[in-house]
Amino acid sequence: MFSLPPTSRRDFLKNAGCLTIGFALLGLATEATGGPLADELPGSLQDNPRINAWLEVLSDGRVRVLTGKIELGQGIRTAVQQVAAEELDMSLNKVEVALAETDRTPDERYTAGSASIEQSAMSVRYAAAAARQKLLTLAAQKLGTKLTQLTLADGLIQTKDKKRQLTFAQVLNGAQLTDEVRLPIKLKPKNQYRYVGKAVHRQEIERMVRAEEWYVQDLRFPNMLHARVLRPANYESKLVKLDEAELKRLVPGLLKVHIDGSFVGLLAEQEYHAKLAQDYAKLHAQWTPGRTLPTGQPLPDYLRKLPNTPKPVANQGSFDTPPAAGATTLQASYFKPYLMHGSIGPSCAVALFDQGKLHVWTHSQGVYPLRESLADLLKLPMETIHVKGVPGSGCYGHNGADDAAADAALLAVATPGRHVRVQWAREDEHAWEPYGSAMVIDISARLDPSGRITHWQQQVWTDTHSSRPNGQADKLLPTQYLAQPRMPKNDGAADFSAGGYRNAEPLYVVPNLKVDAYFFEGPLRVSALRSLGAYANVFAIESFMDELAEKAKQDPWEFRLAHLQDERAKAVVRKAQEIASQQQLAEGEGLGGAFAQYKNKAAYVAVVAKVRIKEEGTVYRPQLWAVIDSGEVINLDGIKNQTEGGLIQAASWTTTEEVVFDAHGVRSRQWESYPIYRFDEVPYIMGVTVLDYPNKPPLGAGEAAQGPTAAALANAVYRATGKRVRELPLRPEKLVDEPERRQQPG
Structure with missing residues (x-):
């Protein structure tokens, strides 16, 4: 099933002045449309249903594809080019892609949540499939022949005897396809794919590397x-x-x-x-x-004491039953600072x-x-x-x-x-800039005598994870400083509460489960940062799973597998376990792993981390492996790029990054006071294994590696040093001596 966008059809499409023909695709099993039938229109297509909202036929024989998403480095331009070229049987160089622009591209609201492929690329796929069938139908009428006597290739529709042919532009005679995309639709058979599932390199990368004009x-x-x-x-x-x-x-x-x-x-x-x-x-x-910021006490303690709005996330089973004989209980607290x-x-x-x-x-x-x-x-x-x-x-x-x-x-x-x-x-x-919210996570769990988790309670303290303007001027920074200022309304849990408890509910099978979130208004300006609350929640859950496995005297990978039912999740974990088993450790090194399914419905990712701790406590250029299942692969190169980028960024967050402030304001105003990885510090990416499921829907992958990377590093550091760091980042002072609660300087 594809998730629906939270918006209605936009005015620019309503008022486009195009005649809607109301053409229903017949799903004929022709050479051009012999693929599987779809049972639901994907993503943004339901709010932008006309073919010409997604593609235009150009007079020179090319096709222009329109996407409401912007290129953030996720490769959406290349991915939509691939799916459109595939369904229209065109060369990639004959498909042009236009990115987000008002009154030109579909209104797909925000490029966020690892939804570019799931929403936009899949909408383009279905619109292109609908366009293909409509072009064939119109060509059959113009040529006075049956649909089954036509072939389509590289922008040309020909009769099978190749005596007569029409370009797309000739078929339309200067018009565009204004039909609404309707079910049923048959997509191109996957065994005939030329581009989808392959590694297609992004052409703009060279321009970036050469510092040519691009941004x-x-x-x-x-x-x-x-x-x-x-x-x-x-x-x-x-x-x-x-x-x-x-x-x-x-x-x-x-x-x-x-x-x-x-x-x-x-x-x-x-x-x-x-x-x-x-x-x-x-x-x-x-x-x-101006406003005085809090100092003089540990930030986690301060955040817990703020007024908050509670939000029940999950509640099943019972916590009234006393522990059975031989049962053990473990509890721990985790902290993620503000991040830029x-x-x-x-x-x-x-x-x-x-x-x-x-x-x-x-x-x-x-x-x-x-x-x-x-x-x-x-x-x-x-x-x-x-x-x-x-x-x-x-x-x-x-x-x-x-x-x-x-x-x-x-x-x-x-x-x-x-x-x-x-x-x-x-x-x-x-x-x-709006930062990613600091978060505090408390977890307690009960193990039965056999080492199974029977009870799990989790509390998450967090600010909102989205204060995007979304049509409201008061969320824009300069608006708050005008002569007639408009201050942002703090909507608390109503703003975007799901971001705070994203991935707070473990994917593992636990009969008695209770998860609650508490939304506060923190001291710093915050909004959406890659993966939202999933980074901190997965860090906490997967660190705690390792702690539970040790308590149960079990292998951490086997412990996870014993609590999973999802076979695709198990496949990712088993592959990571295989990779981990092949590593040799020297003195001072540690190996750790972690797993999550982003949003519990998108890509599955397991990460293996191998760390070496230098004498002063620095985590020196860790080695990282990842295994990812993002369903059907559109661009193999793109998935690997996204996963590698996620590993590197999350490793930098986990080991070095933290917004520092005092009573008078933010002090992390330069790279020296907010260090990110430099080239000579970037982890060694040892490999990204992609599990391809071509008959499954594609799943969002861009933000899936963040949380597992943090936990894998923390688990590896524990095995290398014997020190369990639950408050990020993994700074040297926490690894050389006993970790202490850090205070904001004041």
């Missing part, structure tokens, strides 16, 4: 202005004084200072002058103190307000929700705002992209007729 940060327009935004030192601080005349005198290239309340934009012809103005203004602007996205390229956007229309170029993960938010912010009609998605340099989650777009939009409206490029500095990005 939104690279955009340049004639007569463009460069802008920087002056931020205060702390949340909720307000501007008291800024000497605009002195600022212009010291920075002659400064063209304009735009002040609206505490929102300050600095515009110049040259980027260098905008940055000089920002640096000077930081030294001389006067602000109110750590985007290599700080957030950037370009905007132009011209003749009453606003154009925005952005690396936002949701161009349609951003358009709605900007309309709310600027009080402009929705139809006067055009938002185009452009890849950004590094982000899985909600970083500063939407805020930078709002910055640019505000300054463009104040400076009509010229493109305005807003570029955040590293300090801006680190201090003001």
Whole structure:
């Protein structure tokens, strides 16, 4: 079954002015459509059902595929190209892919949740299959022949005797396919696939490696202005004084200072002058103190004491029965600190307000929700705002992209007729992006005398995991600092509570299970970070499973297998167990493993970690293996790339990363104070084994490796040192001496 998107059909499709023919596909078993029948339309297709919402036939014989998802590094452009080329029997180079853009591509809301393949690529697959059948039907009418007498290959429809042929464009005679995609649909037989399931390399990778123009940060327009935004030192601080005349005198290239309340934009012809103005203004602007942040006590203790909204997650069985003779109980607490996205390229956007229309170029993960938010912010009609998605340099989650777009939009409206490029500095990005929430997880479990888990109780303390604008201007950072500010409403558990307890319910079979989440409003700005709450929850569960296995005196892999019923889960675990069994350990080394199914319904991943601890306690360049089952493989290379990237990012989170703050604000404002892996620290990726299930639906894979990587590393460190670290990151001071509860400096 495919999950349905949470939105209704968008206005731009409703008002597209196209004639809906109401053509129902017949599912004829022809050479072109001899594949399996589908039983449900996938993903976003149910809200965007017209063929031309997903693909257009071009006059030169090519096809343009439209996806509402943006390229984040997950390879969606290549994947949708593969599935479209497959269903239309075209060469890959004849399929062009257009990414998220309002009034052009389908409204698929946000590119998030490892849903690009499940929603967008599968919608393209079905739309292309529908287009294929419709093109054949129309061609048969034009050529005066039966459907069974036609073949389709590389953009041409021919009679079997090859005496007559038509291009797609000739079949449509300049029109487009406006039919709605309806069941039944027959897809191409999988045994005839040429592209799907193969490793197709992403063509844009070489451009990135060569540092060619590719990202939104690279955009340049004639007569463009460069802008920087002056931020205060702390949340909720307000501007008291800024000497605009002195600022212009010291920075002659400064063209304009735009002040609206505490929102300050600095515009110049040259980027260098905008940055000089920002640096000077930081030294001389006067602000109110702003919000005081908590210090002087361990952060986990502070978070537990905050007011919270409880949310029952799972409750089955009974906890009233006293333990049987010989039963044992184990309990432990785990902690994940605030984490940054750590985007290599700080957030950037370009905007132009011209003749009453606003154009925005952005690396936002949701161009349609951003358009709605900007309309709310600027009080402009929705139809006067055009938002185009452009890849950004590094982000899985909600970083500063939407805020930078709002910055640019505000300054463009104040400076009509010229493109305005807003570029955040590293300090801006680190201090003001929404972080991944800190989390505290308590687990207790009971083992019967045979070593089976009979009872499991888990409590999760977390902030929200999504404060995306989603049509609300108050969630945009600059809105909160205008002369007429709009402060974000804290919706607590109603905001996006599922993110906090994502993967909090173990996949293991436990007869008596109780999981509760408690949502607080924490001290730092937070939103969606790759895998949301799954990273911390899986870290806790899989660390605890190793602790339980030791308590039961069982092999940790066998202990997991004994508590699993899902055969695909078992297959992943067994393969990881096989890989682990082949490793030899030297003195000072440790081997650990972990497993999870992302969201308990997406990709299955098991990770094996081998670590060596240096004398000062550093986890030195671990070796990592992964086994992944993401259902049907669309792009083998893409799945491996995504898994490798997930392993590396999660390892960096687990061993080095932590947002540090004091009473006056965030102190992790540069790479020196928020270290991520450098090239000479990146783990050795020893292999990614992909289990392919071509007859199963594809499963989201982009965020599946995060949690298992953290737990595998922690379990390996325990075996190498004998120290069980339950509070991340795995810093050297926790491995050399007994781990101590860390406090925020204050």
